[in-house]
Amino acid sequence: MRHIIKDKNIVIGISGGIAAYKSAELLRLIKKQDANVRVVMTHNAGYFVNPLTFEALSGKPVYTDPFEKGGNTEIRHIEWAENTDAVVLAPATANIIGKIANGIADDALSTFLLAVTCPVLICPSMNTNMYNKISVKRNIEILKKDGYFIVEPVSGELACGTSGQGRLPDPEQILDRLVYCLCPKDFKDKRVVVTAGPTREHIDPVRYISNPSSGKMGYAIARAAEHRGADVTLITGPVNLEPPVNVKTVSAVSADDMAKAVFDSVEHCDIIIKTAAVADYRPKEKARQKIKKSLGEITLILQKNEDILFKLGENKNNHILVGFAAETQNLEENAKDKLARKNLDIIVGNLVGERIDGNDYGNEDEKSPVFGMDTNKAVFFFRNGDTEYLPLMEKDMLAHVLLDRIRDL
Ligand code: PMT
Secondary structure, three states, X not given: OHHHHOOOEEEEEEOOOOOHHHHHHHHHHHHHOOOEEEEEEOOOHHHHOOHHHHHHHHOOOOEOOOOOOOOOHHHHHHHHHHOOOEEEEEEEOHHHHHHXXXXXXXXXXHHHHHHOOOOEEEEEOOOHHHHHOHHHHHHHHHHHHOOOEEOOOEEEEOOOOXXXXXXXXXHHHHHHHHHHHHOOOOOOOOEEEEEEOEOOEEEEOOEEXXXXXXXXXXXXXXXXXXXXOOEEEEEEOOOOOOOOOOOEEXXXXXXXXXXXXXXXXXXXXXXXXXXOEOOOEEEOOOOOOOOOHHHOOOOOOEXXXXXXXXXXXXXXXXXXXXXXXXXXXXXXXXXXXXXXXXXXXXXXXXXXXXXXXXXXXXXXXXXXXXXXXXXXXXXXXXXXXXXEEOOOEEHHHHXXXXXXXXXXX
């Protein structure tokens, strides 16, 4: 996500709610993405967290008072507004929500918000009864209609001692939605199906054949496609990752489960991206009980799983079909063979091994671990014969580069 938000001017607006302390963590997280962050606060927000905290964390003055003396303060809200790429208002109280919905500008934050023209992400956080008040709901609906992005509060224990909807979501989730606001919506109205992770082929109830796929590559693609406006279905093998926001996520354990889920999901879709490391074989017999080692040496007979991608290629309509290939040798030859045999538009090749240095692919030894890593060094092979060698990069970024190439097709 970093490349989307890097060097962007982000303003965090903070109004007077107890969740204001979480904004400090949000600020740190956004700064970690190499964005420039500034803070505008209401006077009441200062009762919860002193502006000095945000000044120290952002390394920039905090704007709290349109009438403060000294400097070029008269036009600060206009100047900041003109140079801001996105605003995140967290926490947003019922009061500031009411002001924005009705065009009221009577302090630093509300005046600044009236002056900005960039995307604004609003994160309401308050007591459940306040959140459910008809007037607040009405104001939030107005904001949605006016083009503001809203992150709904989550349910849980609230500072007032009650429990219900009203908590500010985790900073990671707010960052994810901020990236959503900043991304172009060039996949709007596109239906995208992505597969991710490994499959497990059970030998008995407690043992299985699998591979080290973590799902990170596929999840990054699903997230990137959602950020770019696509309607995304993610079919995932067993992994330890949070499902991406606003993505329909379907779980599958075996290759057989994955095949069913894929064939159920691909009707009317525009793009299918098969990142999953699907097991090619499964045990012919699955023992109903745990196999005991007292039986001595055992032989496992494996039978072939259906090749999901091959079948999709056979029945290809107008959709774009993208496969992945993790190879330990002869990357080009093996990947190109799969590209042709499975009737693909693009295949993403990964040369799997121990080394992750930055040299080019002239040498077979230039390999990266790929599985489980946050980075990937990939090669795109296109149906028209073109090849694109990419440097080692974050899987999040690779996902966007792949979507760029798919868009260009
Ligand atoms: O999950 P990560 O830890 O982030 O790792 C990412 C990855 C290494 C798993 C990913 O980048 C990758 O390379 N995935 C493909 C793994 C592979 O080697 O696939 P394959 O060569 O067995 O299959 C080629 C293509 O056919 C793949 O798109 C696969 O999804 C598909 N296939 C394979 C077998 C099968 N029975 N059905 C299929 O659809």
